[in-house]
Amino acid sequence: MSQPLIDLVNISKSFDGTLVLDDLNLSVKENSFVTLLGPSGCGKTTTLRIIGGFEHADAGKVIFDGQDISDLPPNKRQLNTVFQKYALFTHMNIAENIAFGLKIKNKPKSYIQDKIKYALKLVNLDGYENRSVDSLSGGQQQRIAIARAIVNEPRVLLLDEPLGALDLKLRQDMQYELIRLKNELGITFIYVTHDQEEALTMSDTIVVMNQGYIQQMGTPEQIYNEPENAFVADFIGDSNIVPGLMIRDELVEIFGAKFTCVDKGFGNNRPVDVVIRPEDVELVSPEEGTLKGVCTHLIFKGVHYEMEVTTPDGFEWLVHSTQLCPVGKEVGIRVDPYNIQIMNKPASEDEEAVGVNE
Amino acid sequence: MKTLKTRIKYIAENFYLVLTLIFLYAPIMTMMVLSFNQSKSRTQWGGFTLDWYLEMFSRSTIMDALRNTLVIAFLSALIAAIIGTAASIAINSMKPMPKTIIMGITNIPMLNADIVTGISLMLAFIAFGISLGFKTILIAHITFNIPYVILSVMPKLKQTSRSTYEAALDLGASPLYAFFKVVFPDILPGVLSGFLLAFTMSLDDFIITHFTRGAGINTLSTLIYSEVRRGINPSMYALSTIIFLAVLILLIITNFAPHARKEEK
Numbered sequence: 001m002s003q004p005l006i007d008l009v010n011i012s013k014s015f016d017g018t019l020v021l022d023d024l025n026l027s028v029k030e031n032s033f034v035t036l037l038g039p040s041g042c043g044k045t046t047t048l049r050i051i052g053g054f055e056h057a058d059a060g061k062v063i064f065d066g067q068d069i070s071d072l073p074p075n076k077r078q079l080n081t082v083f084q085k086y087a088l089f090t091h092m093n094i095a096e097n098i099a100f101g102l103k104i105k106n107k108p109k110s111y112i113q114d115k116i117k118y119a120l121k122l123v124n125l126d127g128y129e130n131r132s133v134d135s136l137s138g139g140q141q142q143r144i145a146i147a148r149a150i151v152n153e154p155r156v157l158l159l160d161e162p163l164g165a166l167d168l169k170l171r172q173d174m175q176y177e178l179i180r181l182k183n184e185l186g187i188t189f190i191y192v193t194h195d196q197e198e199a200l201t202m203s204d205t206i207v208v209m210n211q212g213y214i215q216q217m218g219t220p221e222q223i224y225n226e227p228e229n230a231f232v233a234d235f236i237g238d239s240n241i242v243p244g245l246m247i248r249d250e251l252v253e254i255f256g257a258k259f260t261c262v263d264k265g266f267g268n269n270r271p272v273d274v275v276i277r278p279e280d281v282e283l284v285s286p287e288e289g290t291l292k293g294v295c296t297h298l299i300f301k302g303v304h305y306e307m308e309v310t311t312p313d314g315f316e317w318l319v320h321s322t323q324l325c326p327v328g329k330e331v332g333i334r335v336d337p338y339n340i341q342i343m344n345k346p347a348s349e350d351e352e353a354v355g356v357n358e
Numbered sequence: 359m360k361t362l363k364t365r366i367k368y369i370a371e372n373f374y375l376v377l378t379l380i381f382l383y384a385p386i387m388t389m390m391v392l393s394f395n396q397s398k399s400r401t402q403w404g405g406f407t408l409d410w411y412l413e414m415f416s417r418s419t420i421m422d423a424l425r426n427t428l429v430i431a432f433l434s435a436l437i438a439a440i441i442g443t444a445a446s447i448a449i450n451s452m453k454p455m456p457k458t459i460i461m462g463i464t465n466i467p468m469l470n471a472d473i474v475t476g477i478s479l480m481l482a483f484i485a486f487g488i489s490l491g492f493k494t495i496l497i498a499h500i501t502f503n504i505p506y507v508i509l510s511v512m513p514k515l516k517q518t519s520r521s522t523y524e525a526a527l528d529l530g531a532s533p534l535y536a537f538f539k540v541v542f543p544d545i546l547p548g549v550l551s552g553f554l555l556a557f558t559m560s561l562d563d564f565i566i567t568h569f570t571r572g573a574g575i576n577t578l579s580t581l582i583y584s585e586v587r588r589g590i591n592p593s594m595y596a597l598s599t600i601i602f603l604a605v606l607i608l609l610i611i612t613n614f615a616p617h618a619r620k621e622e623k
Contacts, residue, residue: 054524075528075529075532075533080528081524083521085521087524087525088522100526104531145525148529
């Protein structure tokens with residue numbers, strides 16, 4: 001039903017001979033919250049800047065609402081950006097900052113006044129009209145930057161790591177604030193971050209990127225529970241990635257032990273990668289376990305204990321559990337079939353190297 | 359005991375400071391005092407007078423020279439400020455390697471001996487068939503002023519982040535509007551101090567002006583030089599006193615203007 005609002009078609013971009021984006025395709029639906037997630041240098045910010053018009057793609061097209069806007073300068077695009085370092089105009093007060101875009105569009109004075117009031121209320125900073133930029137804290141400045149962007153009623157708001165410079169508590173508050181804003185405004189958000197928690201909390205769709213490629217695209221649940229490759233599994237949360245052998249549908253062999261799973265269609269006797277989240281590893285008595293191991297490491301993390309269980313083949317299983325297992329004790333490992341995620345082995349060595357590095 | 363020690367130290371420090379200031383300013387003070395001397399003698403005090411100042415203002419050669427000096431200083435500083443600011447923006451957006459090279463090249467005219475700059479400019483004007491006169495002095499002054507403007511604008515440009523300019527574009531501003539509304543206010547203190555620095559440099563330049571001026575046109579410095587050769591007249595002391603004070607005031611403004619602006623906020 002909802003048409004894609006933005007379509008990136010075969011976008012490639014390189015800087016000084018280094019390929020940053022390689023034949024990237026991405027479509028963003030109207031009124032969604034899309035997060036581009038990846039380590040620094042993965043091309044996420046470049047993608048955002050190409051959408052915003054600050055960079056020109058070497059090849060490919062940017063389609064906005066059915067129209068090719070690849071050659072349109074930023075000031076002619078119907079979208080606004082919230083920059084990482086706020087980029088407020090320090091020689092103007094807050095009201096002048098917010099009014100900047102509206103004045104260019106020659107809106108009437110009373111309209112501008114109303115809009116400033118409305119925007120400040122929306123970001124919970126009523127009465128800040130005449131304050132100077134320097135007198136505001138980082139979090140407040142960021143909210144003004146958002147207010148300045150949204151008064152122009154863009155159809156898409158681009159956010160380039162807007163919470164990167166804030167401290168943890170403030171960052172969490174701002175995450176909820178952004179979700180609220182998104183729901184109240186009903187516009188499309190495209191958000192760039194390297195923080196997987198931020199991405200999981202706020203997004204409808206997460207696009208995991210690495211080395212100029214989209215690794216996986218899906219809902220936060222899909223990305224977390226069904227990572228398509230080792231890179232995604234490792235980048236989003238902690239995980240145990242172990243080599244396995246798919247004996248047949250719904251049966252996988254790991255370190256010589258057979259685990260039932262729910263995945264099908266990988267073929268018989270195929271080597272695969274298996275992802276098991278640390279919180280999905282159940283510790284049982286040695287006799288009950290599918291695999292046996294010895295607990296080698298124990299840290300109290302507050303919500304749970306973080307343990308490492310070493311199995312005879314030398315692999316250290318990361319385990320999150322509220323159940324304590326003292327170091328040196330022999331335990332059994334059991335995993336529910338639906339918690340086992342099977343992935344194809346990376347096709348090239350290049351891809352594998354990426355997974356191991358991260 | 360301790361108080362005595364600190365007091366001696368205090369006195370010694372101040373004595374040294376006063377001594378330094380005397381070395382620096384005694385000659386100028388001497389000239390200033392002589393400019394009020396009734397007698398033409400350089401050694402005897404003949405009573406206080408303002409005659410030399412009056413004579414200075416009544417002589418048309420001096421007034422012409424003063425006008426030339428001010429017009430050239432103002433125009434050359436203004437044009438250098440515009441060219442220099444534009445150049446700074448271009449240099450700032452260059453890649454590191456060309457940037458270092460260009461900055462090195464722009465610094466050479468500042469380090470170069472004035473006499474070399476002066477003679478080479480004169481030769482260039484003659485070679486290209488430009489008759490020496492007001493406009494050649496102006497061109498010469500613009501030339502040596504540009505590096506000073508670049509020098510004072512560059513640090514300001516480095517401080518302003520590119521993202522404010524991009525934010526302005528993002529909000530619908532055209533590149534020109536974004537520059538004048540967002541970037542220019544940020545670098546204005548640098549441009550102003552560059553302008554004032556250029557103005558001062560132009561005001562007290564002698565050597566380059568001497569080589570690039572044609573017959574019949576004088577700035578204050580060249581006028582004083584030619585007058586001195588013919589036998590010194592105390593009205594020249596008066597003139598020099600005024601030049602010194604003008605430059606002093608400008609320098610004070612140059613040094614304090616950026617700070618005053620900061621405190622204003």
